[in-house]
Amino acid sequence: MPELPEVETIVRELKPLLTEKKILSCTILRDTYLETDDPEDFVKQIEGRVILAVERRGKYILWKLAHGTIVSHLGMTGKFIRLAKDDIIPKHTIAIFRFDGFNLILNDMRRFGLLLFAPAGTTPGPIESLGPEPFSEELNPDYLAEMFKVRSRPVKEILMDQGIIAGLGNIYACEVLFRLKIHPLMPGSHFPAARLPQLITVIREVLNEAIEHAGTTISDYKRVDEKSGEYQDMLMVYGREKEPCKVCGTAIVRETSNGRSAFYCPSCQLM
DNA sequence: AGCGGAACCTGTCGGC
DNA sequence: TGCCGACAGGTTCCGC
Secondary structure (H helix, E strand, C coil), rough: CCCHHHHHHHHHHHHHHHHCCCCCCCEEEHHHHCCCCCCCHHHHHHHHCEEEEEECCCEEEEEEEECCCEEEEEECEEEEEECCCCCCCCCCCEEEEECCCEEEEEEEEECCCCCEEEEECCCHHHHHHCCCCCCCCCCHHHHHHHHCCCCCCEEEHHHHHCCCCCCHHHHHHHHHHHHEECCCEEEECCCHHHHHHHHHHHHHHCCCCCHCCCCCCCCCCCCCCCCCCCCCHCCCCCCCCCCCCCCCCCCEEEEECCCCCCEEEECEEEE
């Protein structure tokens, strides 16, 4: 569901809500969701603790406590919803976090997400293996040249590989490649090295624009206040199979690659 | 090492 | 109306 812009939007909304607030209590409704066989320990670790900061790393949401970090990933359908104390708990709720004056719930219909507590000094495996943040200096043409050079897989898959760049998913990978006029199935090793600086610029442009529009809502993604994002109206190719390309009018094509749909304009985007 | 495919879940939509 | 298959913002694991 959520890619970097959606997670960034949620983190920005959680910050003023949770920073300096104490977790009064926590109830886990689906304990198999937790990355631990001891859900009671998770609750024990966090109850009564104060959230010092809320941060994002890739598509992961981090609540920093003095003695560790609560790590969550929203998978495809996860969301945090702010509820009044007496509101009915919706279907598919995973966890309830109670604060002074409100409850925050984690809800995830398909249960592809993740929730864990990482004690201070430890880094959970999935975060350890993340590549650089798109807005960091570590993402530079030299680094990407190394990554692309040896890979035969399609550029779209490389852009979506969290170990190479953290945060891009199917929507924004498709949109970035449309803007570059590069075919999503072009082998990574064929990507012209001279265009790597432009690739980085476009990744940042697309992500920034999506963040400004509070992310993309196709069906499930909702903000903490249940409002939708606005970037779906700006999408050029994602989800637009058979619609005319907004640049040249050719029908947009959908093609499956590695189990995911690649959307592209067959005349604008070249191998 | 890198790649493709399946698996993990539930819901929705389109076609017959 | 109803059933069935395809598909959905993701990640991980397994076998080649």
